[in-house]
Amino acid sequence: MTTTPSPANPYLHPLTIGHLEISNNLALAPMAGTTDATYRPICHGLGAGLVVTELVSARGITYDPDLKRSWRYLEITPEAEKPVAIQLFGADPDDFYRAILKIHENPILSQCDLIDINMGCPVPKVVRGGEGSALMKTPDIAARVIEASVRALATIAGAGADVSSAGSAAVKPLTVKFRKGWDAESVNAVEFAQICQNAGTAAITIHARTRDQFYSGKADWEIIAAVKAAVQIPVYGNGDLNNLGDARKMIDQTGVDGLMIGRAALGNPWIFDQLQTELGGGIWSPPSAAEKAAMMRRHVYGLSQHLGEFTGVTEMRKQLAAYLRGTRDAAHWKNLAMQAKTLADVETVLNDWLDFQQNPV
């Protein structure tokens, strides 16, 4: 079991999960449709200590012989984003066991540093199958999913199938991300965290909302504090971390080891640079319009390389809208971005946007 010594700077410090040393305690939250093979390296390069793929179906992986269908979601770029976690969802322990072995048969995917299990997704088509946040209603199944996953990781490491080997140096750590509970009447994050820990989880992330809240309402940081106090493994706090003040406040109020940032990183990968600089006591300068344009260009070319130009540009539209938020005359530029169909269209929007930001009329 990992214990977390008091760091010199409680706000910004390295983190150890199982045997894995992570350079800092800031993490990019998994977000379907955003935290892909293009965006994760961007955030990693700007200071995110840990990045996580979006959720991928464990069963889907077992039914995908050459991983062609899952590849878009699973693809990692080890040289550009380590440490990186692959996040799986499902509800059948055997699916997890087989999916993890299969991931580790692949020369690229086997270089992932962590396997994370999604026990927080609120989406109806996921919870209907008892998956995602529905596992908070069936902690016995959740424990079996974790144990099977740890067994798979131990098997890969050649450490045998003993769950107690989860802390051994060779075994890749398993983490779990879950919520406050299913609904206001069944808040069970504290007990659930202990179940995760006892089943062999090396670190947890708590998103401080119930499933019923989806993404609305205020995150309840008191539950984060209660979870942190109840386990010995590292805890990432998640929910409503939007700026430096929030980051400091969450650490002060909850004592969490790590901060996991979701929506505040949409169109704003610089939040990691900012937090890393400012939590470290430095002075941060925001990116210039030219740096923003260069980043949007990098992002859209990356998506197009991975997904083809049409899908890449289509997927980039919502990302562009996020990057453009808060810039001069944003509604106009977002509207133009939403109509882009080709890389040339995006280039035109970006060039005109940059010209306008630098020389407003």
Ligand SMILES: Cc1cc2nc3c(=O)[nH]c(=O)nc-3n(C[C@H](O)[C@H](O)[C@H](O)COP(=O)(O)O)c2cc1C
């Ligand atoms: C568009 C979107 C997609 C998400 N996809 C995932 C996912 O694939 N896996 C997961 O564990 N959480 C997912 N989440 C939840 C986030 O990881 C995070 O827990 C949530 O947004 C709260 O953090 P925030 O307040 O910093 O955004 C998603 C959230 C959003 C907004």
